[in-house]
Amino acid sequence: DYTWEAASRISTLRPYGQPRWRLRFTPISAGLHQLKVAGVVEGRHVELAPIQIHVTESPQWPGVLEPHPNHSLLRYRRNGREFWAAAMNMRSPYDTRYDRVFPGTAWKPWNLKLYADLFQKYEQAGIKVIEVWLASWWLAPEWIPDARQNHGIGWYNQERLWFLDRLFELARQHGIYIILAIHNHGKFSLHCDKEWDRNPFYRGNGGYLTNPEEFFYSKRAWTDYERFVRYMCARYGWADNLLAWKLFTEINLTGRNGSWYKSAWVQKWHQKAALAFKKYDPLRHMVTTHWSGSYETAQRSMGLATLPELEMLTLDAYYNGNYGVERFYRLLTQTFNFQNQVNKPCIITEFGGSPWADILPHLYQGLHLALWTSFFGKLPTTPGLWWFPMVEEHNLYQEYQAINRFASGESRASLTRWHNRNPSAAFTMELVPDPSPPQKTSPKKHNFELWALYSQSRILGWIFDRSYYLGNDRFYEKPPRLQHFTLFLGDSSHGENNGTNLVPGKYRIDFWNCRTGEVINTHRFTVTGQNAQLSWELPPFTGDIAFKIVPDN
Incomplete structure (x- = not known):
């Protein structure tokens, strides 16, 4: 074991006590379990007496996460309840690009204490x-001897894995799930963020491969990788807060050039690797891989993206140059369509302007739009x-709190998506300015984006001002106060019948402040089955506003 100075920003481990074996066990069913331990020690076969473990039922345990069977969402395997959460990319405690992109930052290299805080x-x-990388500079178990306990292929750095143990435990205490990235692209790249010359598989470092592409088809490399998979599953397969094994980050940046990821070898390797994790992982966590840029990169390798062994996909949503938030917003909406195309959950694990960020106002607005x-x-x-x-550093936690308050208790699996840029005949939503508002308060012409999720008993809606959020010249302005707008809800396919699709009954509509996550106005109403359309005047708002129509019990 090790001791760790938890108060230290740069954590140094000190060996403590004698080496020993530990067992973590996450049962998936109640009843009597028998544990058998056998192995080889110094050439001798050793077998311990069986241990019996009685497991009682735990109604509170939801199980690990898995794809929803009928939707591109996630759910808990044991109780079937939908899972939705805010995400953050915490691949390592520090990033040299951050210092260059945010020159006024006070951020310094941290270690495990960062995650604890x-x-x-x-x-x-x-x-x-969150996403965590087994990066060469952070938690990679196998790497060249450039740090303590790094000894190359087949020697797993116990100090780094001790940190990963603690990381999983800390995350579990706070209800946090981890996407664990096994390899970042640079380890196996000769053209982007190149680390191949420091990779232990490289012949120049005592390995046996001459170029990174051989890793994907070398039988010897596969034997070593499968042994690594077996070890990682044995050590972390217990973790019910492991969301997925991520085989690679930015797989398209591996190899000797930008086309290697489209090869049959890469596709075949992913299939074998995913099956290996399923073979050795006792909880059968999901397996994924990742592409850089945006969904468009994954779309160029659909054979890989549609592998059934990859139950979910992870993507970027970066735009090139200083195109601004409008390009990012388009990438988001196009990712929805790509998710429907591959028919599996797609998580955007990286965004934030271009790969080199953007001006702060763009990043602020992009974050808000990304969440909603x-x-x-x-x-x-x-x-x-x-x-x-x-x-x-900029204390933006309220942005996350707001969307989580709004989303709390909601299940989107039973709701149909509607968007005014791609409307359906079964539902309509309009925002109309008052034709004769009081003098001096007449709203300027605004271009609104309208979103809804609806069923016969529930409607969730979100409205934002395109001219403010997507107009690149508006970010330094104070957002205008919008008022004297009427929200109309109706179903054009039913004529004068119940235009909202709501079944008859008593309802209430709550209007939400999207920055604070607070209800700012409530109206109660009754649907009799004769309503051709429902309408309410919106309370004054800036930038955007959300609403919920729910049964008024």
């Missing part, structure tokens, strides 16, 4: 999914912001 705030804000658009677009989680220190 931030997890408390994440729990309060409703951030329940992903909920109404029915993504499994919110996108994970790459520049996670920004949330802490």
Whole structure:
């Protein structure tokens, strides 16, 4: 074991006690279990006496996460309840790009203490999914001898894995799920973020591969990788807060050039790797991989993206240059369509302007739109912001708290998505300005984006001002106060019948402040079955407003 100075920003481990074996066991069923331990020690076969464990039922345990069977969402395997949460990309405690992109930052390299401190705030804000990388500079178990206990292939760094043990335990205490990225692209790349010359598989470092592409088809490399998979499943397969094994980040950036990821070898390797994790993982966690840029990169390798062994996909949502938030918003909405195309959950694990960020106003507005658009677009989680220190340094937790308050208790699996840019005949929603508002308060012409999730007993809606959020020249302006607008809800396919699709009964509509997550106005009404259309004057708002129509019990 090790001792760790929890108060230290740069954590140094000190060996403590004698080496020993530990067992973590996560039973998936109640009843009597028998544990048998056998192995080889110094060439001798050793077998311990069987141990019996009686497991009682735990109604509170929801089980691990899995794809929803009928929707591109996630659910708990044991109780079938839908899972949705805000996400954050915490691949490592520090990022050299952050210093360059945010030159005024006070952020410094941290270690495990960073996660211990931030997890408390994440729990309060409703951030329940993070991504962690087994990066060469952070937690990679196998790497060249450039850090303590790094000894190359087949030697798993126990100090780094001790940190990963604690990370899973800390996350579990705060209800946080981890997407664990096994390899970042640079380890196996000769053209982007190149780390191949430091990879233990490289012949120049005592390995046996001459270029990174051989990793995907070398029989010897596969033997070593499968042994690694077996070890990782044995050590972390217990973790019910492991959301998925992520085989690669930005697989399209591996190899000697940008086309290698489309090869049959890469597809075949992913299939074998996913099956290996399923073979050795006792809880059969999901397996995924990842593409850089946006969904468009994954779309160029549909053979890989549609592999049934990859139950979910992870993507980026970066735009090139300084195109601004409008391009990001389009990427989000197009990702919804791609998710429907592959028919599996797609999580955006990286966003934040371009790969080199953007001006702060663009990042602020992009974060707000990412949270709300992903909920109404029915993504499994919110996108994970790459520049996670920004949330802490600029205290943006209220953005996450607001969407989580609104989303609390909702199940989107039973709701149909509607968007005014792609409307359906079964539902209509309009925002109309008052034709004769009081003098000096007449609203300027605004272009609104309208989203809804609806059923016969529930309607969730979100309205935002495109001219403010997507107009690149408006970010330094104070958002205008919008008032004297009427919201109309109706179903054009039913003529003068119940235009909202709501079954008869008593309802209430709550209007929500999207920045604070607070209800600012409530109206009660009755649907008799004769309503051709329902309408309410919106309370004054700035930027955007949300609403819920629910049965008034």
